[in-house]
Amino acid sequence: MTRLADAWKSHLLSTLSGSSEGRPAWVERLEDGGDAGFFGPGSASWAVHGELPTMVAGIRSLLMQALHPGALAGVHDWSRYREDPLGRLSGTIRWLMTVTFADTATAVAESQRVGRFHERVTGTYLDANGDEREYAAGDPELLDWVHSVFTDSFLACQLLWGSPIPGGADAYVSEWAKAGELIGVEQPPRSAAALKEHLHSVYAAGTLKHDERVAEIVHFIRNPPLSRGVLPAYRVLFAGAVASIPREYRELLGLGRPLFPAVTTTRVVLGGVRRILGRRSTSEDAALRRIARISASV
Numbered sequence: 167m168t169r170l171a172d173a174w175k176s177h178l179l180s181t182l183s184g185s186s187e188g189r190p191a192w193v194e195r196l197e198d199g200g201d202a203g204f205f206g207p208g209s210a211s212w213a214v215h216g217e218l219p220t221m222v223a224g225i226r227s228l229l230m231q232a233l234h235p236g237a238l239a240g241v242h243d244w245s246r247y248r249e250d251p252l253g254r255l256s257g258t259i260r261w262l263m264t265v266t267f268a269d270t271a272t273a274v275a276e277s278q279r280v281g282r283f284h285e286r287v288t289g290t291y292l293d294a295n296g297d298e299r300e301y302a303a304g305d306p307e308l309l310d311w312v313h314s315v316f317t318d319s320f321l322a323c324q325l326l327w328g329s330p331i332p333g334g335a336d337a338y339v340s341e342w343a344k345a346g347e348l349i350g351v352e353q354p355p356r357s358a359a360a361l362k363e364h365l366h367s368v369y370a371a372g373t374l375k376h377d378e379r380v381a382e383i384v385h386f387i388r389n390p391p392l393s394r395g396v397l398p399a400y401r402v403l404f405a406g407a408v409a410s411i412p413r414e415y416r417e418l419l420g421l422g423r424p425l426f427p428a429v430t431t432t433r434v435v436l437g438g439v440r441r442i443l444g445r446r447s448t449s450e451d452a453a454l455r456r457i458a459r460i461s462a463s464v
Contacts, residue, residue, distance in 0.1 A: 190256075190260075192260050192263075192264060193263070193448050193449055193452055194452065195268075195272065196263075196264070196267050196268050196272070196449055196452035196453050196456065197452045197453075197455050197456045197459075198269070198272070198456065199268060199269025199270075199271060199272055199456055200269060200271075200460065201269045201270055201460070202269070202457050202460070203266075203267060203268055203269050203270055203273060203453065204265070204270055204273055204341075204344050204345075205266060205341055205344075206457070207454070207457065208332055209332065209337075209341060210331050210332050210333050210334075210337040210338035210341050210342075211266050211338065211341045211342055211345075212266065212267070212450065213324075213328075213329065213331050213332055213338075214320055214321070214324045214328065214331060214338055215262060215263065215266040215267075215320070216266075216446065216447055216449075216450045217324065217328045217329065218327075218328075218436045218439055218440055218443075219320075219323040219324050219326065219327040219328045219436065220262075220320060220323070221403055221436070221439070222323045222327065222403050222406050222407050222410070222432060222436075223319045223320040223322070223323035223324070223407075224258070224259075224319075225387060225403060225404055225407040226319040226322070226323060226407040226408075226410055226411060227315050227316045227318075227319035227320070228383075228387055229384065229387060229407065229408070229411065229419055229421075230315035230318070230319060230411065230415060231311070231312055231315055231316075232379075232380050232383045232384065232419070233374040233375070233376070233380065233415060233418050233419065234308065234311045234368075234373065234374060235291050235292065235293055235294065235374075235375055235377070235379075236291055236293070236299065236301040236305065236307065236308050236311075237308050237311055237312055238291075238379055238380065238383065239289055239290070239291035239301055239379075240287045240289070240301060240303050240308070241383065242379050242383075243287075243289045244286075244287045244289075244303075260276070261276055261277070261280055263447070263449040264276040264449075265277060265345050265348065266345075266449070267449045267450055267452070267453035268453070269456065273348065274348060277345075277348035277349050280349060281304070281349060281350065284302075284303035284304050285303075285304065287302065287303035287304075288300070288301065288302045288303070289301055292377075293373070293375075294372050294373060294374065294375040295372075304350055306350070306351070306352055309346075309349060309350050309351050310346075310351050310352075310354070311368065313345070313346040313349070313351045313354055314354070314355065314361060314364055314365055314368075315365070317338075317339055317342050317343075317346075317354075317355070317361060318361055318362075318365060319407075319410075320338075320342075321335055321338055321339065321358065321361075322410050323406075323407075323410060324338070326406075326410055326429060326432075327406075327429075327432060327433055327436055334358075335358035336356075336357045336358050338358075339355055339356060339357055339358050339360070339361050340356045340357065342354075343355065343356050369414060369415070374415075374418055375418070376418050376419065376420055380418075380419065380420070381420060384419055384420065384421065387404070388404055399435050399438075399439070402428070402431050402432055402435045403432055403435060403436075405424040405426070405428035405431070405432070406428045406429060406431070406432030406435075408421050408423070408424060408428070409423055409424050409428040409429050409432075410429070
């Protein structure tokens with residue numbers, strides 16, 4: 167059983183970080199720097215992004231992002247998710263963990279790196295009214311949608327499956343607004359109520375839509391090219407992500423609420439993953455070593 171758990175842990179860490187040890191070069195660099203970062207130990211962002219509900223939140227945010235035809239066009243036209251889905255996943259995790267746990271200079275540099283990549287992501291798409299529109303990944307509307315559904319997904323999953331958030335939901339939304347600003351969001355929501363109201367305003371405006379592209383990416387997210395050993399657990403987490411999405415968005419995605427108790431089953435799976443991976447990520451450990459070094463030198 168120990169050998170099986172070790173093999174599963176190695177494969178899971180490779181899937182999430184690109185390294186079987188969970189310590190790619192970018193994690194090693196989190197030990198460098200001269201300050202605690204934008205958030206630091208005890209912050210809402212450390213609490214949310216340091217726990218395993220992030221695994222479900224990542225799935226949920228990808229589903230929600232797909233509902234905006236402009237955001238989906240950028241993925242459809244430019245992303246290599248079909249050829250290298252795990253590369254895209256590890257890239258997103260790298261940005262998330264770096265902004266959360268790195269010193270401020272490294273967090274800014276990582277956000278600028280992502281921004282430079284986005285500079286070439288341009289094209290056209292058909293909006294919900296069937297009109298052709300131009301898009302660029304750096305458009306305020308698209309950045310705003312991606313940031314908002316990301317924040318909403320990580321908050322919702324933490325509230326369902328995680329430990330209490332220091333300062334509550336408002337603290338997390340307010341803190342993580344800094345990450346939005348780093349990638350160019352002009353006025354990110356700063357409270358849970360403002361976030362919910364903003365998402366509803368986009369839905370009520372008729373901006374979101376379902377089409378064959380949405381169906382295609384939902385199918386891909388439901389059936390990613392993972393190993394047979396990981397897929398059963400992933401399917402539970404996918405169902406948990408779907409169950410956590412409000413009904414109006416689920417209907418736009420063409421998804422029904424799971425027929426089994428997905429919230430409870432997801433809690434069980436996350437508990438099992440926690441026993442295998444441990445309670446702290448390698449990114450958080452690296453950040454704590456940096457902060458300890460800084461404190462010792464004062």
